[in-house]
Amino acid sequence: MADQSAHPAKDPLARIAAPAITSADATPVRQRRAGAAARILSGPLPWLLPALGVLGLFYLYPIFEAVRLAFTDARLFDTETQLSMRSISSMVGSSTLGVILRNTLTYTVASVVGQIALGLAIALLVMRAERARLRGTLALRTIVLAAWVIPAIANGIIWQLLFSEAPFGAINSALRLMGVAPVAWLSDPSNAMTSAVIATIWQGTAYSMILLYAALKTIDPALYEAAAIDNARPWERFWFITLPHLRAALVVNAILILIMTLNMFDTILALTGAGQAGRPRSCRFTPMARCSRISNWGAGPRCRCCCWSSRWG
Amino acid sequence: MVRSRAERVADWAVYAAMLVLALAFLLPVLWLASLSVRTQAEVFLGAARFIPEAPTLDNFVRVLRDGGFQSYIWNTVKLASLGAAGAVALAAPAAYALSRMAFRGKGPLMLAVLSVQMVSGLVVLIPLYRFMDRLGLLESHFGTTLLYIAAGIPVTIWLLKVSFDAVPRSLDDAAAMDGLSRVESFALITLPLALPGLISAFILNLILNWSQFLIPFIMLSADDKWPISVAIFRFAGSTSAATTQLLAAACLLAIVPALVIFVVLQRYILAALTAGAVKE
Numbered sequence: 001m002a003d004q005s006a007h008p009a010k011d012p013l014a015r016i017a018a019p020a021i022t023s024a025d026a027t028p029v030r031q032r033r034a035g036a037a038a039r040i041l042s043g044p045l046p047w048l049l050p051a052l053g054v055l056g057l058f059y060l061y062p063i064f065e066a067v068r069l070a071f072t073d074a075r076l077f078d079t080e081t082q083l084s085m086r087s088i089s090s091m092v093g094s095s096t097l098g099v100i101l102r103n104t105l106t107y108t109v110a111s112v113v114g115q116i117a118l119g120l121a122i123a124l125l126v127m128r129a130e131r132a133r134l135r136g137t138l139a140l141r142t143i144v145l146a147a148w149v150i151p152a153i154a155n156g157i158i159w160q161l162l163f164s165e166a167p168f169g170a171i172n173s174a175l176r177l178m179g180v181a182p183v184a185w186l187s188d189p190s191n192a193m194t195s196a197v198i199a200t201i202w203q204g205t206a207y208s209m210i211l212l213y214a215a216l217k218t219i220d221p222a223l224y225e226a227a228a229i230d231n232a233r234p235w236e237r238f239w240f241i242t243l244p245h246l247r248a249a250l251v252v253n254a255i256l257i258l259i260m261t262l263n264m265f266d267t268i269l270a271l272t273g274a275g276q277a278g279r280p281r282s283c284r285f286t287p288m289a290r291c292s293r294i295s296n297w298g299a300g301p302r303c304r305c306c307c308w309s310s311r312w313g
Numbered sequence: 314m315v316r317s318r319a320e321r322v323a324d325w326a327v328y329a330a331m332l333v334l335a336l337a338f339l340l341p342v343l344w345l346a347s348l349s350v351r352t353q354a355e356v357f358l359g360a361a362r363f364i365p366e367a368p369t370l371d372n373f374v375r376v377l378r379d380g381g382f383q384s385y386i387w388n389t390v391k392l393a394s395l396g397a398a399g400a401v402a403l404a405a406p407a408a409y410a411l412s413r414m415a416f417r418g419k420g421p422l423m424l425a426v427l428s429v430q431m432v433s434g435l436v437v438l439i440p441l442y443r444f445m446d447r448l449g450l451l452e453s454h455f456g457t458t459l460l461y462i463a464a465g466i467p468v469t470i471w472l473l474k475v476s477f478d479a480v481p482r483s484l485d486d487a488a489a490m491d492g493l494s495r496v497e498s499f500a501l502i503t504l505p506l507a508l509p510g511l512i513s514a515f516i517l518n519l520i521l522n523w524s525q526f527l528i529p530f531i532m533l534s535a536d537d538k539w540p541i542s543v544a545i546f547r548f549a550g551s552t553s554a555a556t557t558q559l560l561a562a563a564c565l566l567a568i569v570p571a572l573v574i575f576v577v578l579q580r581y582i583l584a585a586l587t588a589g590a591v592k593e
Contacts, residue, residue, distance in 0.1 A: 144338050
């Protein structure tokens with residue numbers, strides 16, 4: 001888009017903008033007509049107000065409420081009557097809190113590292129294939145990205161069907177065909193963590209891949225040619241050229257992936273919770289009711305983990 | 314260019330790796346498709362019948378005949394597109410101000426907008442639920458759309474700021490000399506030139522909204538108001554092993570629209586995904 005400025009002649013707007021030079025005498029008339037409204041609109045506030053208003057109302061206010069409610073005895077449908085530290089102390093004193101925090105940490109670190117590593121590997125592979133003019137790179141990119149587009153709830157259901165320990169579970173029935181003993185992917189708590197991480201990585205990798213691929217494209221090929229003249233080995237090229245140039249993109253990518261993974265909830269819910277009849281209802285209300293008493297900054301992981309810990313706790 | 318023997322061997326290795334990756338990303342969806350065209354008897358044969366011997370479209374017919382399904386899809390289309398349009402409409406002026414005007418606190422404001430994105434929806438869930446209850450907006454598509462808009466605004470502001478930054482400022486100056494007001498110059502010059510960016514932002518919002526689960530899950534309890542994400546989650550919770558093939562068919566039908574939008578408009582989605590991060 002930026003190159004449009006370099007070719008003003010081709011720009012469709014050049015035609016609109018061009019008369020500006022010849023009709024400068026029209027300016028005072030227009031300005032008078034615009035009047036007070038225009039003066040207000042020349043400041044940033046009216047421009048920002050709609051967006052910031054909505055954010056303030058539906059994001060900022062609830063955040064403050066969450067903090068305030070944490071120090072009261074409020075419940076989901078009852079208003080608070082007094083200030084209380086009970087919510088906080090019951091959360092801090094809860095024996096499951098440690099498990100929950102450890103689960104969150106394991107899940108987040110494993111998922112983020114996995115998504116970035118696999119995303120970088122695919123991006124490098126696609127670059128290598130494009131350099132050799134191999135076919136199918138666009139197809140591979142499209143396939144990987146398609147996983148990213150699948151709604152998280154559907155992703156959870158798909159992986160539940162794959163990990164299922166029933167006869168129709170894809171992975172276990174394939175293992176059985178090969179004569180390998182089936183694995184308790186979801187019912188064994190320690191395997192359930194691995195399964196959730198795999199499902200998350202499968203879906204999220206595309207995002208890292210596409211960001212890092214775009215960043216790889218910006219590296220000057222002349223650097224690699226120079227390295228080839230110097231007889232640099234592949235890992236040396238990667239370590240001394242690719243990685244340093246990717247640093248900014250990797251940091252941005254890591255932050256974005258971290259946010260997405262910390263907010264990940266739907267996949268895990270559908271993966272571990274949806275399969276049992278009657279579960280969704282209790283899953284909807286139990287954590288919410290519990291959180292309304294222990295609601296605070298930790299309410300997020302807490303809510304998520306009420307669902308998790310019922311399986312993993 | 315003559316390729317050496319070592320390079321040709323490496324090419325085959327690259328091909329092999331690409332094939333493995335493509336399979337790893339295709340197989341889960343193919344498995345879903347395989348389950349969705351099986352009869353109940355073949356579902357229980359597992360991987361041995363990856364390609365069913367007696368494929369049937371019966372499952373799709375049964376899911377589509379269910380009047381509920383059409384309303385779920387319609388609700389999703391409605392919520393996703395209104396939410397995306399609202400987010401773009403509200404974020405555009407804000408992004409314009411952040412791109413074109415100099416004012417105090419601009420840097421911190423942009424950081425604040427971004428950090429809002431970091432707050433999990435789960436943290437605000439309960440206060441938001443109580444707040445919407447007090448406003449009388451629970452159980453309505455109007456209230457749900459407002460929350461979709463709020464959820465989409467931060468990332469949309471960032472995306473649109475990047476596209477507005479790419480429109481030459483000199484055009485604004487020329488417009489001002491011509492006597493155009495800020496609003497006119499925004500509407501007549503910046504917006505049309507940033508159209509690809511606007512479309513990208515709209516489509517990204519559309520896809521994210523198609524996946525949206527938490528907001529409709531807490532806002533809507535009536536079956537006829539649900540979008541597809543909530544519906545298939547509820548359906549998954551109520552199915553047994555005997556109806557797995559129906560769940561697979563419903564799940565496939567739920568992801569197909571998102572996949573079609575993606576494949577057709579891939580260019581815009583890629584533009585949106587890479588816009589913010591590469592132009593650091």
